[in-house]
Amino acid sequence: MKIKILMAFVIAALLGGCATRSEIVKMGARDRFVSSLKPLNLAMCIDRNVDENSALGSLRSKVIDPGTEPVEVVVMNGPTTHSVVQISTFEGGSVALFYYGGVASIAPPGYVYQMMSKGCQGIAPKQM
Numbered sequence: 001m002k003i004k005i006l007m008a009f010v011i012a013a014l015l016g017g018c019a020t021r022s023e024i025v026k027m028g029a030r031d032r033f034v035s036s037l038k039p040l041n042l043a044m045c046i047d048r049n050v051d052e053n054s055a056l057g058s059l060r061s062k063v064i065d066p067g068t069e070p071v072e073v074v075v076m077n078g079p080t081t082h083s084v085v086q087i088s089t090f091e092g093g094s095v096a097l098f099y100y101g102g103v104a105s106i107a108p109p110g111y112v113y114q115m116m117s118k119g120c121q122g123i124a125p126k127q128m
Helices: 002-016 021-026 039-052 102-106 111-117
Strands: 031-035 059-064 071-077 080-090 093-100
Touching: 021 080, 021 093, 031 111, 039 059, 039 071, 039 080, 039 093, 039 111, 071 102, 080 102, 080 111, 093 102, 093 111
Parallel strands: none
Antiparallel strands: 031 093, 059 071, 071 080, 080 093
């Protein structure tokens, strides 16, 4: 029985890793981060954290369409979309919505976004 559960878990993780950027966003936000930074500055902070943080391993990120809102940061693990972060203006700063795919979708709650947003001038969450 344990082997069947483990196999189901592995298959779900592998299939989840095949999702496209738009499919990951359609699955719904998992985490939210409010910052005093403007959207593009928050996107650049998250992008830098992903590329420089050894705890995030082989992940690489790219800011997509930095002149439009929401600003998107797409995080890749090789050819697989790991997560998508959409950042919009919110109360003089910005709010980032984190959408997860693949293995990121089964990470402990808060782990991924806390690593990505570390040092990005977070503020106390407010109701949206």
